[in-house]
Amino acid sequence: MGTLGLDNERGLFLGIDFGTTNSVVSIYNFAGGEAQTIPIDGSNIFPTAIQFESDPEDENKLSRIFGVQAKEAAIIYPLSTVLSIKRYLGSDQKLTVIIDDKEFQFTPEQIAGEILGYLKQKADEYAQEELGISGEFSGCVITVPANSTDKQKKMTKDAAVLAGFDPENIYLRLEPAASAISYAVNEESNKKVLVYDFGGGTFDACVLEIKAEEAGEPTISITSTYGDNNLGGNDVDKIIMDIVYEEFKKLTGEEIDLFDEDADDGVSKRQKKVALVRLQQAATQAKERLSQTKSTKVTLAPLIQEPRIVNINMEITREQFLTHKRVNPLGDSQEAYEKFRDKSVSDLVDETLTCVSHCLEAGGLTEKDIDEIFLVGGSSSILYVGEKITERFGKEPFKSRISPALSISQGAAYYCNMIMMPTVRGPVVQERTIHPLGLEIAGRRFMEIVSAGQDIPKDGLTIDASEPLMTNFDNVTSMAIVVYENTMPAPAGKDKHINVNREGMKRLAGTSLRGIPQGPRGQEKVKVIFHIGQDNMLRVTARSLSTDGVVTELAVDELYQ
Secondary structure (H helix, E strand, C coil): CCCCCCCCCCCEEEEEECCCCEEEEEEEECCCCEEEECCECCECCEECEEEEEEECCEEEEEEEEEHHHHHHHHHHCHHHEEECHHHHCCCCCCEEEEECCEEEEECHHHHHHHHHHHHHHHHHHHHHHCCCCCCCEEEEEEEECCCCCHHHHHHHHHHHHHCCCCHHHEEEEEHHHHHHHHHHCCCCCCEEEEEEEECCCCEEEEEEEEECCCCCCCEEEEEEEEEECCCCHHHHHHHHHHHHHHHHHHHHCCCCCCCCCCCCCCCCHHHHHHHHHHHHHHHHHHHHHHCCCCEEEEEEEEEECCCCCEEEEEEEEHHHHHHCCCCCCCCCCHHHHHHHCCCCHHHHHHHHHHHHHHHHHHCCCCHHHCCEEEEECHHHHCHHHHHHHHHHHCCCCCCCCCCHHHHHHHHHHHHHHHHHCCCCCCCEEECECCCCEEEEEHHHEEEEEECCCCECCCCCEEEECCCCEECCCCCCCEEEEEEEEECCCCCCCCCCCEECCCCCEEEEEEEEEECCCCCCCCCCEEEEEEEECCCCCEEEEEEECCCCCCEEEECHHHCCC
C-alpha cells in the first residue's frame, strides 16, 4: 500500500462501524483500489467492551482492558466491565463501575471514547507496522443507525473527539448507506435496494436508489428510512436467556432470583453478577449456532455454587429458539420488559418486517419496486430472516462477497477515500435528513421546519422557518427558543398539529433570545433558521427582525448542555 503522498491529502481517515456488540474498522487500500478491514488484536470483529482495574503503580489511577479480554473478564469482574455502551449514547445516564469497593462514574461518551481511542491506537500501529503508512489516523468516518436522534449523533461525535480524532475531521454517516456503498461499488445498473440492518442494538430499514453512471461511479440516494433504536440482536439473546433461566428456575424451585441482588436466598451479589454475565454470553453463542444448525447444547457447569451447586446442561432446538415467548424481566426496566414480554424471536423478526413496511410506505413503494435486498448486521444471518425476506419479496437476499458484519465498516472506508482524495470519484451518496425538526410554539405545539427526506447539499442544508415567531405578551424582552425532533413522524398529510409531549418527540435544546425591544403583543417578530451540515449535525439561529434586532444561536456543541 505504501506511504501516502496525496496532492490533496487531508490526513489519514479510518472507517469505523461502532457497534453495540462488536465494532469493525477499515481503510481504503489505494494500491488495490478497494476497502480493507484492519484486524484489531488479530481479529476483524472487535467486541465493543471495556474492563477497568486498579493501576498497580497508582491506586488513584485506572488501567483498561479492551475487546475479547474485556468480554471474557466480565465473567469474573462484572462490576468493572461495560458492555453494549452504544445503547447508552443519547441518554444522560451515568455508568458506575466498582473496583476494589470503590465507585467510579463515567458518561456514555467517555466510555465510548475510551473504546474508540483503543481502536484508533491499534489501527495506527497496524497501518505503520504492517502497511508501511506514515503518520496516524487524524480523521474518521463513524457510522450511526439510520434512525439515530440528533443527540445520539452528537454524543458519538464527542466520543470520537475524546478518542483523539481531529474535531474538524470527524464525519458521521448512516449505517445502511455505508453498507450500500460496499454493495454498489461494482454495480452497473439502476436499482432500488432495501438495506435490512439487524444489528446488536438497533434495527434499520432503508431504501436506496442506485443510479449507474455511464462514466464514473454510481450515485446513491436515500429514498426512505425507518427503524427501531431499541430492537436488535441483544433482544434475541434475551429470549434465549429466558429459555435457560426457565430451566434454572425449575432446578432451584424458583427459590433463587439471580436478578435481585438483595434477596436473602443464599447467593452473594458477586456470584449473581458472574452468573448473569455467563448466562448472557452463553445465550449469544447459542444464537450464533442456532442461526445455522437445528439444535445446540447450552452447558453452564456450574452456574452457581452457593448455597448449592446448580448445573445447566440442556438442548435448545431451532424451533424453541424461534417460538419461545419471553416471560422473565431479566433485569430490564419495566418499560423495556413490557416491550418484549410474551415475544418470541419470530415475533421480533416480524417487528423488523413491520419497520420494513413503514419504510416502503414512507417512500411510496411496494415490494415489487425493490430490485435487491441487502442484509446487514450479525442478526441478519439468522436463517429465519432470509426465509421471511424471500417469502415477502419473492426473491432471495443478495449474496454479497463481503460479510454482513464487515460491509458497514468497508462502506465507511469508501467514504474515507472520497474525503482524502476529493478529486477521485467514488460511489456518491446523496445525504438526506432522517427525522423532522422544528420548534415548540404556543399551545405546546410542534412547528415543523425541516422535514424528513430532504437532500443535504455539500455545503449543508439551510431552511428558514416559514413563519416568524411572535411575542405572546405585551412588553416582553425575551423569547424561549426550544428545538424538538420528531422521531416517529406520521405519514405525509396526517397529524399536522402535534403536541411536543407526544410519544417520539425529543427535546434537543432550549435557549432564550434576550434583549427584544418592548412593545405590544405580536409586534416583535423573530426569524428562526435551521442549518444541517454534511456532518449531519444541527445549528439553530434565532434573530429579532426589529431595527434593534438581537441574535442567539444554538450551536451543535451547545445543544445538550
